[in-house]
Amino acid sequence: xxxxxxxxxxxxxxxxxxxxxxxxxxxxxxxxxxxxxxxxxxxxxxxxxxxxxxxxxxxxxxxxxxxxxxxxxxxxxxxxxxxxxxxxxxxxxxxxxxxxxxxxxxxxxxx
Amino acid sequence: xxxxxxxxxxxxxxxxxxxxxxxxxxxxxxxxxxxxxxxxxxxxxxxxxxxxxxxxxxxxxxxxxxxxxxxxxxxxxxxxxxxxxxxxxxxxxxxxxxxxxxxxxxxxxxx
Numbered sequence: 001x002x003x004x005x006x007x008x009x010x011x012x013x014x015x016x017x018x019x020x021x022x023x024x025x026x027x028x029x030x031x032x033x034x035x036x037x038x039x040x041x042x043x044x045x046x047x048x049x050x051x052x053x054x055x056x057x058x059x060x061x062x063x064x065x066x067x068x069x070x071x072x073x074x075x076x077x078x079x080x081x082x083x084x085x086x087x088x089x090x091x092x093x094x095x096x097x098x099x100x101x102x103x104x105x106x107x108x109x110x111x
Numbered sequence: 112x113x114x115x116x117x118x119x120x121x122x123x124x125x126x127x128x129x130x131x132x133x134x135x136x137x138x139x140x141x142x143x144x145x146x147x148x149x150x151x152x153x154x155x156x157x158x159x160x161x162x163x164x165x166x167x168x169x170x171x172x173x174x175x176x177x178x179x180x181x182x183x184x185x186x187x188x189x190x191x192x193x194x195x196x197x198x199x200x201x202x203x204x205x206x207x208x209x210x211x212x213x214x215x216x217x218x219x220x221x222x
Contacts, residue, residue, distance in 0.1 A: 002154075031210070040115075040200050040212035041155070054208050088154055098143045098162070098204045102154035 002103035021089035030072040048095040117213035134201035142203040144184040
């Protein structure tokens with residue numbers, strides 16, 4: 001399945017953070033979502049074959065990478081209090097496939 | 112742009128009661144529609160999906176029918192169990208891109 005690390009993270013405002021995701025075997029597409037408390041997930045961006053393949057309404061300080069083994073990183077610079085949320089990654093077989101498999105998420109708290 | 116609206120929760124039912132969670136959407140083109148479920152402390156799990164008008168998705172006793180004329184995808188279950196207590200998200204996607212989720216509906220089932 002899809003795994004994410006770390007499980008929980010506490011940072012202070014202005015810091016930078018890196019979250020990691022390991023895709024399900026055979027999946028070449030990873031999407032990242034931000035889920036604020038009590039809300040639905042918001043699409044951040046998708047990576048397909050190491051290229052960004054779509055982006056939601058998030059500023060450039062949210063960036064990502066996808067590695068040859070299809071694992072992925074989400075980087076957030078200049079953290080703000082509103083960045084506190086559960087960050088979910090989801091993998092799928094292909095960018096045009098609508099079935100995604102979600103990881104358990106990383107809970108980020110910004111103080 | 113695309114959007115999803117769900118009935119507000121929380122919804123509290125007794126075991127074996129009938130469940131309906133309303134979902135309506137606004138979208139361009141012909142999106143695929145989904146219901147995801149999130150149990151406490153976990154990521155999202157795909158519950159069911161439908162990819163075209165009049166399709167019925169079903170899984171674990173849950174059903175939803177893609178109604179293009181009313182732009183709806185209501186979730187139903189004939190007899191809920193305590194183990195169904197979770198948060199339910201309606202979502203849509205165009206060809207695996209730009210998933211949009213509703214705000215979620217929390218369901219509590221009492222024994």
